[in-house]
Amino acid sequence: MADIDSSGGGSSPKKGKKKRGKKLSTRVDMTPMVDLGFLLITFFMLTTSMSKPQAMEINVPDNTKIPENQETKIKASQAMTILLTGKDQIVYYFGVGEEVQEPQITDYSAGGIRKILLDEARKRNPSFDSIAVYENQFKSGKISEELYKANRLRIQGYKNGLIILIKADDKARYKNFVDILDEMLITNNGRYAIVDIAPSDLKMIETNPYLKK
Known part of the structure; x- marks a missing residue:
């Protein structure tokens, strides 16, 4: 039991001097305060919601061998390749195989790759902007979260929509990948995948005179 002794103390009065009144010892029991402290700690532990880590879904290459006749073919008109390079630069081009357009260079700013992605998605998917409409309806409580997610996935899965291939060379930073x-x-943009960079892409980067070396 924890106590505080607040007695006056002092030595006994000397002989021949007037005696003073004896002070009584005051004891404060601190045990209830300790119990209260543990009760408060227990209360906050049980009522506080723990923060949940947010995981990001990533589509990575699969090493499983797939027969050529079962491979998913990407139309050249749908494909967009994004090459992450050094100096926080991005090289991008449209098309696949021999139907590849002239590569362009941009950055990670809102007026750079973000504007390009939005413009290309709208061009290929007429209902792309409806995602923002459903999102506003969900935030205002007009529709449920389940309905919002279902509509978003439906629009993102449009069969003729944009398909993005993300590749990175050894000069790109981890920050570029996260960005x-x-x-x-x-x-x-829900239809994207992270794939290995091809030798032709590396040559395209190395021979581009407009990239910062």
Whole structure:
């Protein structure tokens, strides 16, 4: 039991001097305060909601061998390749195989890759802007979260929509990889995949005179 002794103390009065009144010892029992402290700690532990880590869904290459006749073919008109390079630069081009357009260079700013992604998604998907409409309805409580997610996935899965291939060379930083995934989320592009960079892409980067070396 924890006590506080607040007695006056002092030595006994000397002989021949007037005796003073004896002070009584005051004891304060601190045990209830300790119990209260543990009760408060227990209360906050049980009522506080723990923060949940947010995981980002990433589509990565699958090493499983798939027969050529079962491979998913991407139309050249749908494909967009994003190459992450050094100096916080992005090289991008449209098309696949021999139907590749002239590569362009941009950055991670709102007027850079974000604007390009939004423009291209709208061009290929007429209902792309409806995602923002459903999102506002969900935030205002007009529709449920389940209905919002269902409509968003339906629009993102449009068969003729934009398909993005993300590749990175050894000069790109981890921050660049995180930034481009954030742009996929911001621009509501759900059809993207992270694939290995091809030798032809590396040559395209090395021979581009407009890139910062």
